Amino acid sequence: MSSIPLLHPAQALFEEGHAPPVLPVVDHYCGVEARMVKSLEMQIQMGPVFDITLDCEDGAPVGGEAEHMLLVLHLLNGAMNVHGRVGVRVHPFQHPAFEADVEAVIAGGGEKLAYLMIPKPEGLDDLQRAIAFIDNSLQRHHIRKPLPLHTLIETHGALRDVMAIAALPRIESLSFGLMDYVSAHRGAIPRSALTVEGQFNHPLVQRAKLAIAAAAHTYGKTPSHCVVTEFKSERAIQSAAERAARELGYTRMWSIHPQQIRPIIEAFAPSVAEIDEAIDILQAAQAAQWAPIQHRDMLHDRASYRLFWHLLQRAFRTGQPLPAEVKQAWFGPQ
Numbered sequence: 001m002s003s004i005p006l007l008h009p010a011q012a013l014f015e016e017g018h019a020p021p022v023l024p025v026v027d028h029y030c031g032v033e034a035r036m037v038k039s040l041e042m043q044i045q046m047g048p049v050f051d052i053t054l055d056c057e058d059g060a061p062v063g064g065e066a067e068h069m070l071l072v073l074h075l076l077n078g079a080m081n082v083h084g085r086v087g088v089r090v091h092p093f094q095h096p097a098f099e100a101d102v103e104a105v106i107a108g109g110g111e112k113l114a115y116l117m118i119p120k121p122e123g124l125d126d127l128q129r130a131i132a133f134i135d136n137s138l139q140r141h142h143i144r145k146p147l148p149l150h151t152l153i154e155t156h157g158a159l160r161d162v163m164a165i166a167a168l169p170r171i172e173s174l175s176f177g178l179m180d181y182v183s184a185h186r187g188a189i190p191r192s193a194l195t196v197e198g199q200f201n202h203p204l205v206q207r208a209k210l211a212i213a214a215a216a217h218t219y220g221k222t223p224s225h226c227v228v229t230e231f232k233s234e235r236a237i238q239s240a241a242e243r244a245a246r247e248l249g250y251t252r253m254w255s256i257h258p259q260q261i262r263p264i265i266e267a268f269a270p271s272v273a274e275i276d277e278a279i280d281i282l283q284a285a286q287a288a289q290w291a292p293i294q295h296r297d298m299l300h301d302r303a304s305y306r307l308f309w310h311l312l313q314r315a316f317r318t319g320q321p322l323p324a325e326v327k328q329a330w331f332g333p334q
Helices: 009-013 033-046 065-076 098-109 124-140 156-160 162-167 178-183 203-218 234-246 258-268 272-287 302-317 324-331
Strands: 026-030 051-055 086-089 116-118 149-153 171-176 222-225 252-255 293-295 298-300
Touching: 009 272, 009 302, 026 033, 026 258, 033 051, 033 065, 033 258, 051 065, 065 086, 065 098, 098 124, 116 124, 124 149, 124 156, 124 162, 149 156, 149 162, 156 162, 156 203, 162 171, 162 203, 171 203, 178 203, 203 222, 222 234, 234 252, 234 258, 252 258, 272 293, 272 302, 302 324
Parallel strands: 026 051, 026 252, 051 086, 086 116, 116 149, 149 171, 171 222, 222 252
Antiparallel strands: 293 298
């Protein structure tokens, strides 16, 4: 009797085997040359457990945008970009530098880009026009590599349209822009809402975070939590990351200083007990050809299998130790 092949979790648990993309849990922003180089060095050492976004918006000095872009392209195409997980943030669509940014980065580094971040869309129409320009540029420059697009929800219009924005096929991730969102309220939200405690307590900020996370999950996109400016306090950044992940459903978070990267990864990583349970359940489910099983007096089926598979993916993406047979069978070349 021939045995039935064991299906990979991604094949068994998702329609047509297409699981949603899993991004690294940290999106690290840097716009100063020394920080860019330091971040690339860390990525070489740690592996692709965090993304690097080279910043052409806030990172570029006024009047020095062209020179800054040359630096970004040098690093994007250089030998230090060993993992292919480097993206670029361009100026907003309404900014005079937007088209020049897009043309330069696509012409000079389109095949190397992991993603392109579009900041400050005023709403759905604004973002659609930006995407159209980017896609036309990709076509003009004969870039065949798919280029995922990320966007920041930081204006009233973008928050109003967040569900429609998340539904756009070209969008891979939604980020919350805390500082611009608070500033857009013209002083009605106090400065305390920018602190590590206040940003989780103010109702308007909480509402925005929840709306973004809900929209992203509705359409299988990645919600990315905002920055924490208290970069010298490891406990502050880890506490914020834990709350973002455990309370608000975010699966990714911004870092703005190299010291923030490891605490965020640790906060988003599952515990050893969670990893062990996920492996036990998924291996038993696979042995049962993904039919329902009983595990420690609890019943599980494909709904809970998907939960445990996402958890195990996050363990892998955060560099947690996994048994060799699990890594080989589920995270080796497919």
